[in-house]
Amino acid sequence: MDVGNSSAKWRLVRDGAVVTRGAYRTDDTDSLAALLACADHLDDVWVSSVAGPEQESALQALVTKRWPVEPWFARTAATTGDLRNSYAEPVRMGVDRWLAMLGARDRNSGRLCVVDAGSALTIDLVSAAGEHEGGYIIPGPALMERALLLDTDRVRFAEDADYTLAPGTSTAEAVRHGIALAQAGAVSIALEQVTGSAPALLFCGGGGEALMQLLDQGGQWAPELVFEGLEVMAALRP
Template structure:
């Protein structure tokens, strides 16, 4: 039995998971990520934190047969990531890029090399879970919305500031607006400045998703399923469900869509 170690290095969080060759990316069982973890991506900048991370993973797992990763945090982060396990120097590191081929999926991006590897990995991950017209949403530091058709075509997508960035921009660039704090869920117009900011940012995100559904329908690619991942996934999914729209579309959160996509791509390239 083989073991594969996977990394997703984002702008805010570094996530990892280990999977066995007896498992499959299309499996949605809850214990799929039995060996996994997450830390701040900036931890890679510290030699002490890198040593702690490497020691923890090496003590937790046996030597992997391959290591695969996606990274959008820059070349320095990649270099530091690949320095973690000198004792495993014979293990191959494989990097998923935005233009890495994957059987059954093709992007219509003008220059696929400019497509973020996290978006591409999430698209692959979503495709392993469902083969219908699907919106893939990664709600993290940025919110990305991508459309993949049942025909395997990635029709492109959008990138907008995530919830925290939206809220922070109001605090940073205005004289009197504070950094809002999320409290109890409130629907409708805000009756305080705090609720107005939280509700407004939520509405902007939900509005973008609804607009994406409308555009997909105009393209004769009506969406049947929405997969949402990222730190704000539950917030957006709950908001959409409580609004009751669209009631004909399955809205599901899936932890680790990027890792799942990296995993599926790795299996195709072993």
């Protein structure tokens, strides 16, 4: 399970293969019912969660009530395998970032740049030796738009507009295109700060594929990097 800030995703794995997947919200009874009906029996439940303690406790109760399995919550570590954290307090790094880097490293043993475009845009660099070289956390498109609407009186629009890089000719376009420019520009400038060998680019998150296309610098679209990293970390448990 990959529990984010706004929704959660899950996938059911049998004999190493994903057999079904879905998403749920705690206030959506249909999506919760689909989760609880995904299997009659489970051997393990692995969770990546950036939610708070109350939400995690509620999820734990939900799982243990449906299946006699205690969920395992992944936590960011100082080291996992050969991936080494740069934070003085490793637990302060969001576990989704850590797992995405683990998943990326499992795919590619070279130098990496992992871009996760979700509620927040995160950009993380990993050396070929597995050292986290640092990263960036930037508001995602919805947060950027909300900030503009909340904190400015004259930025208002009702019409829809796509996220593209062309200059906007209406307020809606100027806002959405400006946000697209900021997101793509952030990744581009982050890459400009890199010295030495160019990292392989991997994109994940709900907006990752669109951002990869906007940036137009190549890269690999890997939508389930967090799940892949979760499997890697679970396999390394004592």
